[in-house]
Amino acid sequence: xxxxxxxxxxxxxxxxxxxxxxxxxxxxxxxxxxxxxxxxxxxxxxxxxxxxxxxxxxxxxxxxxxxxxxxxxxxxxxxxxxxxxxxxxxxxxxxxxxxxxxxxxxxxxxxxxxxxxxxxxxxxxxxxxxxxxxxxxxxxxxxxxxxxxxxxxxxxxxxxxxxxxxxxxxxxxxxxxxxxxxxxxxxxxxxxxxxxxxxxxxxxxxxxxxxxxxxxxxxxxxxxxxxxxxxxxxxxxxxxxxxxxxxxxxxxxxxxxxxxxxxxxxxxxxxxxxxxxxxxxxxxxxxxxxxxxxxxxxxxxxxxxxxxxxxxxxxxxxxxxxxxxxxxxxxxxxxxxxxxxxxxxxxxxxxxxxxxxxxxxxxxxxxxxxxxxxxxxxxxxxxxxxxxxxxxxxxxxxxxxxxxxxxxxxxxxxxxxxxxxxxxxxxxxxxxxxxxxxxxxxxxxxxxxxxxxxxxxxxxxxxxxxxxxxxxxxxxxxxxxxxxxxxxxxx
Amino acid sequence: xxxxxxxxxxxxxxxxxxxxxxxxxxxxxxxxxxxxxxxxxxxxxxxxxxxxxxxxxxxxxxxxxxxxxxxxxxxxxxxxxxxxxxxxxxxxxxxxxxxxxxxxxxxxxxxxxxxxxxxxxxxxxxxxxxxxxxxxxxxxxxxxxxxxxxxxx
Numbered sequence: 001x002x003x004x005x006x007x008x009x010x011x012x013x014x015x016x017x018x019x020x021x022x023x024x025x026x027x028x029x030x031x032x033x034x035x036x037x038x039x040x041x042x043x044x045x046x047x048x049x050x051x052x053x054x055x056x057x058x059x060x061x062x063x064x065x066x067x068x069x070x071x072x073x074x075x076x077x078x079x080x081x082x083x084x085x086x087x088x089x090x091x092x093x094x095x096x097x098x099x100x101x102x103x104x105x106x107x108x109x110x111x112x113x114x115x116x117x118x119x120x121x122x123x124x125x126x127x128x129x130x131x132x133x134x135x136x137x138x139x140x141x142x143x144x145x146x147x148x149x150x151x152x153x154x155x156x157x158x159x160x161x162x163x164x165x166x167x168x169x170x171x172x173x174x175x176x177x178x179x180x181x182x183x184x185x186x187x188x189x190x191x192x193x194x195x196x197x198x199x200x201x202x203x204x205x206x207x208x209x210x211x212x213x214x215x216x217x218x219x220x221x222x223x224x225x226x227x228x229x230x231x232x233x234x235x236x237x238x239x240x241x242x243x244x245x246x247x248x249x250x251x252x253x254x255x256x257x258x259x260x261x262x263x264x265x266x267x268x269x270x271x272x273x274x275x276x277x278x279x280x281x282x283x284x285x286x287x288x289x290x291x292x293x294x295x296x297x298x299x300x301x302x303x304x305x306x307x308x309x310x311x312x313x314x315x316x317x318x319x320x321x322x323x324x325x326x327x328x329x330x331x332x333x334x335x336x337x338x339x340x341x342x343x344x345x346x347x348x349x350x351x352x353x354x355x356x357x358x359x360x361x362x363x364x365x366x367x368x369x370x371x372x373x374x375x376x377x378x379x380x381x382x383x384x385x386x387x388x389x390x391x392x393x394x395x396x397x398x399x400x401x402x403x404x405x406x407x408x409x410x411x412x413x414x415x416x417x418x419x420x421x422x423x424x425x426x427x428x429x430x431x432x433x434x435x436x437x438x439x440x441x442x443x444x445x446x447x448x449x450x451x452x453x454x455x456x457x458x459x460x461x462x463x464x465x466x467x468x469x470x471x472x473x474x475x476x477x478x479x480x481x482x483x484x485x486x487x488x489x490x491x
Numbered sequence: 492x493x494x495x496x497x498x499x500x501x502x503x504x505x506x507x508x509x510x511x512x513x514x515x516x517x518x519x520x521x522x523x524x525x526x527x528x529x530x531x532x533x534x535x536x537x538x539x540x541x542x543x544x545x546x547x548x549x550x551x552x553x554x555x556x557x558x559x560x561x562x563x564x565x566x567x568x569x570x571x572x573x574x575x576x577x578x579x580x581x582x583x584x585x586x587x588x589x590x591x592x593x594x595x596x597x598x599x600x601x602x603x604x605x606x607x608x609x610x611x612x613x614x615x616x617x618x619x620x621x622x623x624x625x626x627x628x629x630x631x632x633x634x635x636x637x638x639x640x641x642x643x644x
Contacts, residue, residue, distance in 0.1 A: 049639050162559055169552040170514065173521065176548065180529070180541040187529045187541060188521070211586075218582045218612050219575045386613035387620055390606035391627040393586065397602055398631045402641045407590060414586050421579065425569060426510040444544040451538035 005353035008053055009361070017054035018061045018362050019369070025065020026373050029072070030380045032079045034388070036066035038213060040328045041205040042392065044335065045399040052336035052351055057358045059332050060308075063325055064116060064362060067268070067305050068370055071108040072380075075297070076101055084268035084304035087276040091289060091296030098292060102374060103236040107294045108301045109370040110243055111250060113363045115302035118254035119261065119309025120360040123316075124353075126262075127345070130317040134342035139449035140460045144470040146443040149264040149320045151474055153432045155481040156266055164432045167423070171436020172443070174199055181445040182452075194408040199416075201331040203400040203409040204437065207416025208430055209324070210396045214389045215421035221386075242294065249279045249295050250302045257303035261310025264435060267323040268307040275303035309359070316340045316352065320439065324431040327438055335403075505568030511560040518553040525549065578612050585609065598635070598643040603628035 008014075028039040040059050047055035070085035075092030088108060095104035137145065154164045177188045178198025189195035243250070253275035260271040279299035280289040289296045311322025312329070319341035321327035333340050338348050345352055400413035423430060454460035461467055504512075531540045589605035606624020615621055635641040 046639075162555060162562070166514070166552065166555050166559060169548055169555065172548050173518075173545070173552055176545045183532065183541050185530050185532065185541050187545060188524075190528070214609060215579050215582055218578045218609070221575075221578065221614055386610070386615055387623070389613055390610040390615075390624040393582075393609050394602045394606050394624060394627050394631055397586070397590070397605075398598075398635060398641075398643070401598075401643065402635065402639065405642055407593065407644065410590055414583070414590065417586075418583055422506070422510045422513070426507040427569075428510065440548075447544070448539055454538075456538040 001349055001353055002357070004350045005357055008350060008354040009358055011054070013051070013054045014057055014358065017050070017058035018358060019365055021058040021061020022065040022362065022366055022369050023373070025062040025067075026069040026072070026369060027065075027380050028062070029066030029069020031383050031385065031388070032073050032077070034213075034385060034392075035070075035083075035209075036063050037205075037324045037328055038209045038392070039066060040325065040332070041202070041209050042395045042399055044202055044205075044328070044332050045402040047332065048335070048402060052338055053354050053358070055336055056329075056332060056338070056355050057362070059329060060355070060359055061362055063308060063329070064112075064305070064359070064366055065369075067308070068109060068112045068301075068366065071112070071297075071301055072105060072374070075104045075108060084272045084300070084307075086269065087272040087300035087304075088297055090276070091291070091293050094290065094292035095294070095297070100236065100292065103238060103294070104292075104297055105374050106236065106238040106371075107297045109367060110238060111253075111298035111301035112305040112370075113367055114250045115254045115257055115305035116308060116366070117360060117363055118251070118302075119258040119306040120356060121309075122258045123309035123312050123359075124356050127313050127317045127352075127356075128349075130313065131342045131345045134318055135346070137342065137466065138464075139446040139453065141464065141466045141470070143443060143446035143450050144461055144467050144474075145318065146320065146439045146446065148470050148474050148477070149314070150436065150439060150443070151477055152264050152266075153435055155477055156263065157429065157432055158266065158270055159427075159429055161481070163428050167428055167430070167432035168436035171433040171438075172440030174204075174433075175437050175440030176444075178441075181441060182448050194406070197404075198441075199412055199437070200403055200409055201438065202335065202403045203413040204416045205328050205331060205434070206396050206399045207413040207418075208420040208434065209328075210392055210399075211413060211417025212420025212424060213385070214393045214396075215417060216424060217385055217389055219421070219425065243298075246295050246298050249275075249282070249299050252278060252282075253299045253302035254306040257306025258310035260303075261307035261322055262313050264314060264320055264322055267431065268304040271303040271307055272300035275299040316344055317342070319442070321435055324434055327431070327434045330438065504564065505570045507563040507566075507568045508560060509571065511556055511563055514556045515553065515560060518549055518556060521549045522546070522553065582609055582612050585612075593644040597632075599628050599632040601644075602631065 024039065025036065028034050029036060039062050043059060043062060047058060067084065070080060071088045071092065074080040074085035074089035075096050078089050078093040080086040080089050092104045092108065095101065150168055154161055154168055157164045175198065177195055179185065179196055180187055186196055256275050257271045260266055276296060276299050279295045280286050283289065283295060285293065311326040314320040315322055315326040315330050321330045330340050338344060338351060396413060397410055400410040401407065403409050420430060450460050462471060525542060525546060529542045529545060531542055585605045585608035589601035593601040603625045606628060607621060610621050610624055632643055635643045
């Protein structure tokens with residue numbers, strides 16, 4: 001299987017897709033205000049005519065490149081290109097101010113690569129066994145698993161639990177529109193044929209993450225990057241010995257990133273700060289943290305890149321996205337006929353392993369392109385989003401239309417954009433909405449199938465070792481969340 | 492400017508209250524139209540029907556949104572600024588107008604027009620950058636038609 005998958009990669013288009021993806025990702029990530037989620041959502045329609053492997057590799061390249069690109073503006077301007085780079089900015093900008101911006105970016109790059117390789121290996125080791133295990137799942141098990149995933153997003157996604165719950169329910173309610181999954185009767189279609197297919201994922205994604213950004217900028221209209229002078233970049237090198245000295249930090253941060261990434265809805269910001277704090281606590285020179293400690297850059301960068309592989313484990317094996325970006329990638333997999341879930345590895349094993357290997361091997365072009373793009377990126381960070389947002393609005397319309405060649409989807413995209421603007425302005429988190437939208441309909445379907453199987457008896461949800469295990473996990477999650485809430489000091 | 496709602500009184504409604512209010516209204520509308528919008532054909536099967544999950548989800552949503560609304564009215568909220576909201580409305584309206592007109596005037600003209608309005612609203616005044624949406628719309632229209640075979644309006 002691994003050799004067959006590798007042979008699939010020996011294709012010029014795969015290399016081109018990886019390079020284009022990584023370069024686009026680094027550039028987009030370096031522009032403050034433009035994140036990987038928006039970039040991937042807008043690029044999905046471009047991949048329609050591509051083969052599945054290069055298409056997914058292009059999108060994953062954007063993801064990888066954007067996470068590293070986010071650290072460029074964080075280090076040089078103290079403006080994180082992506083939220084997960086905020087921890088990198090603490091020591092990265094301090095190093096840049098004393099003329100060591102180049103060294104800081106090299107530490108960020110090498111740590112990113114380490115985190116990516118580690119998480120890819122975990123992904124390759126865990127995803128297929130998990131998918132094979134999930135083949136034994138019936139509707140009751142799937143319903144409990146999805147309930148657990150939704151609960152984790154609400155309880156541990158960060159921010160207000162009430163807001164996360166609202167967003168999950170909004171997503172689940174939006175998923176109701178269309179045909180009933182069991183009886184096929186129309187629900188909330190208001191007599192319109194167009195509504196019978198429900199809200200398509202890609203137009204909603206484009207609206208939530210691209211169009212809403214245009215509206216947010218129209219509201220704020222303040223430059224994200226002021227006239228901050230970029231500190232001069234001096235020629236510098238990072239020796240292997242320096243990286244070897246921080247091997248424990250790199251490894252621990254990668255472990256944190258990977259395994260937090262596996263939990264749905266937490267994203268990459270939390271593990272980045274967790275790793276930063278752990279590295280500081282373990283360090284003999286803790287006082288250097290905040291003043292330009294290389295380990296203060298390496299720890300969050302290794303962690304936030306390791307999230308990629310971790311988040312892909314439940315996404316691909318169970319069809320449960322780990323965060324907003326993997327939800328978008330899940331949409332891309334589905335569009336290319338690779339429906340994530342327990343059957344993915346059985347039906348498309350070669351394609352999936354080819355994608356894993358490409359993700360692993362893309363570390364090589366990422367290092368080369370990352371080193372080449374340091375100096376170019378300084379100019380990229382000066383680009384204001386307002387220069388690009390009109391083009392993004394046009395691409396959003398095109399992307400939404402191209403899914404089904406239907407203007408109805410473009411109206412859905414615009415509606416999602418307005419809602420996304422309102423939600424973001426009001427402080428409501430978008431990832432739970434997206435995950436609620438993706439999991440809401442299958443959760444209802446599994447729940448009802450389970451109840452149909454049991455003749456209406458709820459005992460089926462407590463009747464097998466797997467469901468009992470999941471009930472225990474749900475109980476534990478609630479208990480941990482309650483304990484954490486009680487320990488938190490009141491303002 | 493934000494209004495601090497601490498001290499027992501009600502804060503001035505802002506974005507959070509507006510969004511929660513709109514969500515509550517939409518949820519109430521969903522519950523009100525539930526029976527007319529979802530027909531149920533009984534085939535004697537036990538367990539939940541096509542209305543059960545939507546009803547449960549909408550009631551839960553109504554309850555938590557009502558709670559958020561109450562809490563929002565007692566907390567600091569991001570104040571609604573008429574001038575800034577006007578810019579958002581113009582952008583959304585220009586996109587809606589472009590979509591409405593697209594079947595008549597085509598993708599290129601609609602998208603380019605909307606792009607120019609967006610650029611102006613975002614504060615762009617340089618003629619070269621104001622022309623960028625025209626170039627992007629032309630590339631997308633040409634690439635969509637001829638490269639990806641998408642029948643754009």
